[in-house]
Structures are given as C-alpha cells and as structure tokens.
Amino acid sequence: MRPSTSVYERVLGPRFGDLDPRLTDYFGALPPGTEGVGHGTFAAAGLRRRGLWPVFAVLARLHILFPEYERDVAFTVVNTGDAQGALRGIRSFHLRDRTRTMQDMMAARGDRIVDRIGRGGLLEATFRLDVEDGGLRMTSEHLALRIGRLRFPLPRFATVTVDEAWRDSRQHVDVRVRMPLLGDVFAYAGSFTYATRATRTTPH
Numbered sequence: 001m002r003p004s005t006s007v008y009e010r011v012l013g014p015r016f017g018d019l020d021p022r023l024t025d026y027f028g029a030l031p032p033g034t035e036g037v038g039h040g041t042f043a044a045a046g047l048r049r050r051g052l053w054p055v056f057a058v059l060a061r062l063h064i065l066f067p068e069y070e071r072d073v074a075f076t077v078v079n080t081g082d083a084q085g086a087l088r089g090i091r092s093f094h095l096r097d098r099t100r101t102m103q104d105m106m107a108a109r110g111d112r113i114v115d116r117i118g119r120g121g122l123l124e125a126t127f128r129l130d131v132e133d134g135g136l137r138m139t140s141e142h143l144a145l146r147i148g149r150l151r152f153p154l155p156r157f158a159t160v161t162v163d164e165a166w167r168d169s170r171q172h173v174d175v176r177v178r179m180p181l182l183g184d185v186f187a188y189a190g191s192f193t194y195a196t197r198a199t200r201t202t203p204h
Contacts, residue, residue: 006030040170062119062120063101125142158185
C-alpha cells in the first residue's frame with residue numbers, strides 16, 4: 001500500500017495530475033518496503049569547463065558533482081523514502097576508469113522542494129516545480145551551506161535546472177548547472193527505465 005503522497009505530490013498539489021501518467025511511478029510515493037531503481041545511459045555527462053576542475057574534484061569527494069566529462073555513460077539511480085516523507089537518491093555514473101556517486105535528500109517545504117545535496121547534506125538547494133507539456137521542470141532558486149544545525153545562505157553563483165519527460169517509450173532527464181558568463185558548466189542528459197523492487201538490506 002502506497003503512502004499518501006510523495007514530496008512531488010505535496011509540492012505540486014493538483015498540478016501533479018498534469019504530469020504524463022507514465023511518469024507517476026517515478027514521481028509518486030514509493031510503496032512501503034520498496035525502492036525505485038533506474039538504469040540507463042547518458043549521451044554525455046560531466047564538467048564542461050576544465051578551468052573549474054580543482055573545485056569539482058573537491059565536490060566529487062563530497063558526492064555533489066564530479067570533474068570528469070565523458071560520452072555514453074551508463075548510470076544507475078536508486079530512490080528510497082523514509083518515515084518523515086523525505087526522498088533519498090543515489091546516482092552512480094559508471095565512467096571508464098571509476099564510478100562517481102551523487103547523493104541527495106529531498107523534502108517538501110510549502111510549495112518548494114528543499115534538496116540537501118552531497119555527503120551529510122552539505123549543500124542545500126531550494127527548487128521551484130513547473131509542469132510543462134506533461135513533463136516536470138525543477139529550477140533552483142536559493143542555495144545555502146549546511147553545517148550541522150547551522151545554515152549559511154550563499155549568493156546565487158549558479159542555477160540548476162532538471163527536466164524530466166517521457167518520449168520514445170523511455171523517461172528522459174536533462175540536468176544543467178549554469179553560472180553567469182560561463183553558461184553550462186556541468187550537465188548530463190539521457191534516458192532510462194525505472195521500476196520498484198523490495199528494499200535491499202545490508203547484513204549486520
């Protein structure tokens with residue numbers, strides 16, 4: 001039996017019904033005892049501006065972003081819910097020489113999603129959600145640094161957009177990190193299939 005609503009449903013409200021019905025398994029609530037798993041390929045993924053390599057190498061250690069850039073990158077996403085209604089995601093990018101991981105935890109706050117990104121949720125981004133032609137667009141509005149219980153607002157040095165849509169019998173995603181004057185500094189785009197499975201537990 002499904003929980004009543006997902007973070008996306010709580011934020012979108014009646015607009016959730018405007019999404020393409022084939023996206024609702026991804027954006028709807030996970031049934032108890034399950035996790036959502038997606039597999040696919042990105043046509044390209046990674047850092048577009050090599051001058052930012054040192055910064056993104058640090059971000060990679062924090063599981064936020066990464067400094068490599070490659071084409072035809074296989075990836076996996078695993079989504080899990082928790083008792084407080086948050087949604088946790090782990091995205092694995094299988095590069096030629098290593099696997100890079102990005103992780104986050106989303107929660108609903110009024111009509112916005114607050115996303116705690118990276119190991120320990122160090123970076124916080126607030127997203128506005130819009131439904132466009134049956135797909136979902138997420139646009140970042142505010143950034144903050146979180147250290148323990150302390151929150152430090154950051155200047156808007158970058159904007160993140162996430163576009164999810166259904167076409168050609170697959171779910172497509174396009175993620176871009178844009179900086180003033182530099183344009184897209186980090187991006188990935190591709191398609192994947194998605195299904196739920198029983199939650200895997202780690203043996204003690």
